[in-house]
Amino acid sequence: MSKINKTLEIRTSPHIVRGLSTDDIMRNVVWALLPVAGFAVYTFGLTALVMLSVATLSCVLSEHILCRLNGRESTIGDWSITITGLLYGLTLPPGLPLWMVAVGGFIAVGLGKFLFGGLGYNVFNPALVGRAFLQAAFPVAMTTWHPAFADGRFFSLDGATLTVPFMEPVYTAVTGATPLAAMKFAQQPTAAYDLVFGFTSGSAGETSALFILAGGAYLAVRNMLNWRIPAAIFATVALLSGILHAIDPQHYAGPMFMLFSGGLMLGAVFMATDMVATPLTNRGVIIYGVLIAVLTVMIRYWGGLPEGVMYAILFANAASRHIDRLVQPRVYGTLKQAKRGS
Amino acid sequence: MQARLNAKRSFRHGVHPPEQKEATNRQAIRQFPFAPVMVIPLSQHIGKPARAVVREGQEVLRGQLLAEPDGFVSVAMHAPAAGVVKRIALAPYANGKMVESIYLQPFPGAGQEVIEGRPVDVETATPDEIILAIQQAGIVGLGGAAFPTHVKLKVPEGKSIDTLIINGVECEPYLTTDHRVMLEQIDDILMGIRYLLKVSGAGRAIIGIEANKPDAAAALSAAVPADLPVTVEMVKVKYPQGAEKMLITALLGREVPSGGLPIDVQVVCINVATTAEIGRLLPHGRGIQERVITITGPGVKRKGNYLIPIGTPLRFALEEVGLAGNVTRVFLGGPMMGQAVSSLDVPIAKGTSGVVVFTDEETAQIPQKVYPCIKCAYCVDACPIFLNPSRMGILAKSGRYEEMAEDYHLMDCFECGSCSYVCPSNIPLVQYFRLAKGILREKKG
Ligand code: SF4
Ligand code: SF4
Numbered sequence: 001m002s003k004i005n006k007t008l009e010i011r012t013s014p015h016i017v018r019g020l021s022t023d024d025i026m027r028n029v030v031w032a033l034l035p036v037a038g039f040a041v042y043t044f045g046l047t048a049l050v051m052l053s054v055a056t057l058s059c060v061l062s063e064h065i066l067c068r069l070n071g072r073e074s075t076i077g078d079w080s081i082t083i084t085g086l087l088y089g090l091t092l093p094p095g096l097p098l099w100m101v102a103v104g105g106f107i108a109v110g111l112g113k114f115l116f117g118g119l120g121y122n123v124f125n126p127a128l129v130g131r132a133f134l135q136a137a138f139p140v141a142m143t144t145w146h147p148a149f150a151d152g153r154f155f156s157l158d159g160a161t162l163t164v165p166f167m168e169p170v171y172t173a174v175t176g177a178t179p180l181a182a183m184k185f186a187q188q189p190t191a192a193y194d195l196v197f198g199f200t201s202g203s204a205g206e207t208s209a210l211f212i213l214a215g216g217a218y219l220a221v222r223n224m225l226n227w228r229i230p231a232a233i234f235a236t237v238a239l240l241s242g243i244l245h246a247i248d249p250q251h252y253a254g255p256m257f258m259l260f261s262g263g264l265m266l267g268a269v270f271m272a273t274d275m276v277a278t279p280l281t282n283r284g285v286i287i288y289g290v291l292i293a294v295l296t297v298m299i300r301y302w303g304g305l306p307e308g309v310m311y312a313i314l315f316a317n318a319a320s321r322h323i324d325r326l327v328q329p330r331v332y333g334t335l336k337q338a339k340r341g342s
Numbered sequence: 343m344q345a346r347l348n349a350k351r352s353f354r355h356g357v358h359p360p361e362q363k364e365a366t367n368r369q370a371i372r373q374f375p376f377a378p379v380m381v382i383p384l385s386q387h388i389g390k391p392a393r394a395v396v397r398e399g400q401e402v403l404r405g406q407l408l409a410e411p412d413g414f415v416s417v418a419m420h421a422p423a424a425g426v427v428k429r430i431a432l433a434p435y436a437n438g439k440m441v442e443s444i445y446l447q448p449f450p451g452a453g454q455e456v457i458e459g460r461p462v463d464v465e466t467a468t469p470d471e472i473i474l475a476i477q478q479a480g481i482v483g484l485g486g487a488a489f490p491t492h493v494k495l496k497v498p499e500g501k502s503i504d505t506l507i508i509n510g511v512e513c514e515p516y517l518t519t520d521h522r523v524m525l526e527q528i529d530d531i532l533m534g535i536r537y538l539l540k541v542s543g544a545g546r547a548i549i550g551i552e553a554n555k556p557d558a559a560a561a562l563s564a565a566v567p568a569d570l571p572v573t574v575e576m577v578k579v580k581y582p583q584g585a586e587k588m589l590i591t592a593l594l595g596r597e598v599p600s601g602g603l604p605i606d607v608q609v610v611c612i613n614v615a616t617t618a619e620i621g622r623l624l625p626h627g628r629g630i631q632e633r634v635i636t637i638t639g640p641g642v643k644r645k646g647n648y649l650i651p652i653g654t655p656l657r658f659a660l661e662e663v664g665l666a667g668n669v670t671r672v673f674l675g676g677p678m679m680g681q682a683v684s685s686l687d688v689p690i691a692k693g694t695s696g697v698v699v700f701t702d703e704e705t706a707q708i709p710q711k712v713y714p715c716i717k718c719a720y721c722v723d724a725c726p727i728f729l730n731p732s733r734m735g736i737l738a739k740s741g742r743y744e745e746m747a748e749d750y751h752l753m754d755c756f757e758c759g760s761c762s763y764v765c766p767s768n769i770p771l772v773q774y775f776r777l778a779k780g781i782l783r784e785k786k787g
Pocket of ligand 2: 714715716717718719720721722731732735761764765766767768769771
C-alpha cells in the first residue's frame with residue numbers, strides 16, 4: 001500500500017470531450033475545397049493557379065497582419081481564413097488582374113471578418129464580401145471571362161493578369177461568355193452535360209458541379225456541413241424554375257440549367273453553409289435556404305445581373321440571426337400536456 | 343413477466359460518448375475492507391443535515407443510528423462499522439466545502455455483522471410507515487443525485503402516480519455500478535419494487551435499461567414473478583438517457599413540464615440501486631451503511647465494483663485499488679456529470695456512484711485552446727432540453743444572466759454537459775450556465 005500524494009486538477013464536468021475541434025472542422029473544409037480548386041486549375045491553367053494562390057495568400061496575410069497590428073495573437077492557425085481565401089478565389093474570374101485580387105482579399109478579411117470581431121462574429125461570409133466589393137468597384141473586369149480549356153493554358157498567363165495596380169486593362173472582346181449570360185442576353189442554352197462536368201466558362205470554381213457536390217458530400221457525412229442548406233436551395237430553385245419554365249420556356253431557363261449554371265452549386269454547397277453566418281436550428285436553416293433560392297431565382301430572371309447567388313447569400317446571412325429568433329426550438333417540457341396518460 | 347427488448351426508443355438529441363465499461367462490467371461486486379478512520383458527513387443528501395445522536399468517545403455497533411433526520415427533507419445516518427466515535431467536526435466534502443462530520447474509528451478486526459432494527463413488512467405496513475422507514479434507513483438517490491428518496495414518494499394532495507420507473511439506465515461512461523446490482527441483487531430489487539409500488543400506489547413498474555446491458559435485462563425479466571406488474575424495457579444507448587426526464591420520455595412518451603416534477607405526469611422514477619437498498623434494508627429495519635461503487639479509469643490498477651462502507655476516505659479507497667501512471671484528475675461520479683475533487687481526504691458518500699481516475703494521458707486529450715463560438719449548432723443538436731447553448735454561452739460571457747433565464751430558459755438546463763462535450767471551440771458552456779444559475783439564485787434571495 002503506497003501513500004498517495006498528488007496534485008489534482010480541478011475542472012468542472014464534463015471531463016471528456018468529443019475531440020473534434022474547430023480547427024479540425026476548418027481543415028476538413030479546406031480538404032473538400034482542394035479538388036474544386038484543382039479542377040479550376042485544370043480548366044483555366046496557370047492563370048487560375050496564380051490567381052487562387054494570390055487570393056488565398058492575400059487573405060491569410062491580411063488576417064495575420066491585422067491581428068498583429070491589434071496586438072492579438074494571430075488566428076491563421078484555425079484555418080478558417082484559408083477557407084475564406086480559397087472560396088474567395090474560386091468566385092473570381094480567372095484572368096482578373098492580380099492586384100485587384102489582392103485588394104479584394106484584404107477587403108474580405110478587413111471588412112468582412114475583422115471589423116466584426118474575427119472568427120465567429122462575422123455576419124456575412126467574408127469571401128462574398130470581398131467579391132461583392134470587386135463587383136462594385138471593377139464591374140468590367142469582374143465580368144470578363146477567360147475561355148476554358150484554352151490551348152497552352154498551362155504555360156501562359158492571361159494578358160490581364162499582370163496589369164499594373166490601379167490600371168484597369170482595356171478589354172476588346174468578351175472572351176468566353178458564361179452560360180448564364182448566354183442564356184440571359186442571347187437566349188442561348190448550354191447542354192446540361194457540359195454544365196455538370198464543367199466544360200464551360202465562368203468563375204474559377206463555379207464550373208464543376210461534380211467536384212463541388214463531392215466536396216459537399218464529404219463534409220456532410222462528417223457533419224461539418226448542414227446538408228439541409230444546399231438541399232433547400234436546390235429543391236426551391238428547381239421548383240420555382242420548373243414552374244416558370246413550364247409557363248414560358250423562351251424566357252425562363254429550366255431547372256437543370258438553373259441548378260448547374262453560374263455560382264449556384266459553389267454558393268449553395270460552400271458559401272451558404274458557412275456555419276458562422278447561418279441559423280442554428282434545422283428549421284431555421286431550411287427557411288434560410290429557401291430564402292436564398294427565391295432571391296437567386298428573382299435576381300437571375302428579373303434582375304439586371306445574370307448572376308444573383310452572391311447577393312442572395314449575403315442577404316440571407318444578414319437575416320440569419322433574425323431567423324434564429326423567430327424559430328427558437330420548443331424547450332422540453334413546454335408542450336401543452338395534451339396527450340398525457342397512456 | 344415480459345420484456346420489451348427492442349431498444350429503439352429514446353429521447354431526442356443527446357450525445358454518444360465512448361462507453362468505456364468493458365473494464366469492469368464483468369467483475370462481480372467485491373467487499374471493501376474498513377478504513378482505519380471513517381468520515382461520515384451529516385449532510386450527504388440534498389436538504390437539511392442530519393442531527394448527531396452520538397457523543398464523542400461513544401462506542402457504536404455496525405448499523406447503529408449515528409444521526410437522525412432533522413425535518414422531512416433530511417435522512418438518518420448509520421455507523422458503517424463497529425467502533426468508536428472519535429470526533430464530530432468539520433471535514434472536507436466532495437463539493438469543496440467543509441461539512442459537519444462524524445469521525446468513526448472501527449475496532450480492529452471489526453466484523454461485518456449488522457444490528458437488526460424494527461422490520462417493516464411490505465404486506466402489512468401502510469404507505470406512510472414505509473415512507474418513514476425509508477427516511478429512517480437513510481436512503482437517498484444512489485444514482486448520484488442524493489435526493490432523499492422518501493420525499494419523492496410522498497404523493498401530494500390531488501396528485502397520483504400511475505407508473506413507477508426503476509432507472510437502470512446508467513448512461514454515464516465508465517460506471518457499471520447499477521449493471522452489477524441488476525445482475526447480483528435481483529431479489530433485493532424485486533422486493534424494493536414491492537415496497538415502492540405500495541407507497542406510490544402505481545399500478546405497474548417498468549425497469550428501464552440501456553441496450554448495452556442485455557444480460558441484466560434478461561436476468562431481471564426472467565426473475566419477475568407472475569404476481570408482480572413489472573416489465574423490463576430497453577432503451578437506446580445514448581447520453582443522458584438516465585436523466586429522469588429523458589427516461590420518462592423514452593418509455594412513456596410523456597414530457598415533464600418545465601419547472602415541474604415527474605409526478606406532474608403521474609410518474610415516480612427511482613434508481614435501481616436505491617430500489618435494491620430499500621428491498622434489502624426495510625425487511626430488517628436496518629439503515630444504509632455501505633453501497634456499491636465502480637472504481638475505474640486508466641489511473642486505477644485493480645478496477646472493479648466494490649461494496650464499500652459509506653464514509654471510506656477516498657485516499658484509502660485509492661490506496662487499496664492501487665494507482666497507475668501519472669494521475670491528474672479524480673472525480674466522483676461519471677465523466678459527464680461527476681465532480682472533480684481537489685483533495686483525496688473527502689469521503690465516499692451515499693450519492694457517490696463511482697470513482698474515475700484519469701492520468702495525464704486522458705487529460706492531455708482535452709484541448710486547452712478555446713475558440714470563439716462558430717455557430718456550428720452541435721450544441722443545439724445535442725441539448726436534450728432543446729435549449730440554445732450557443733446563444734446562452736455568448737450572453738453568459740457578457741454577464742447577461744437575466745436574459746439567459748428569461749429568453750433562453752436557462753433554469754431548465756440540468757447541467758448534463760452534452761453541449762460542452764460536443765463543442766468544437768471548447769467553450770466551457772456548462773460551467774457558464776452553472777455560474778449564471780448560481781448568481782441568479784443568489785440575486786433572488
Ligand atoms: S448542460 Fe444544459 S444546455 Fe447543455 S446540453 Fe445539458 S441541458 Fe442543454
Ligand atoms: S457547439 Fe460551441 S461553437 Fe458550436 S455553436 Fe455551440 S457553443 Fe458555438
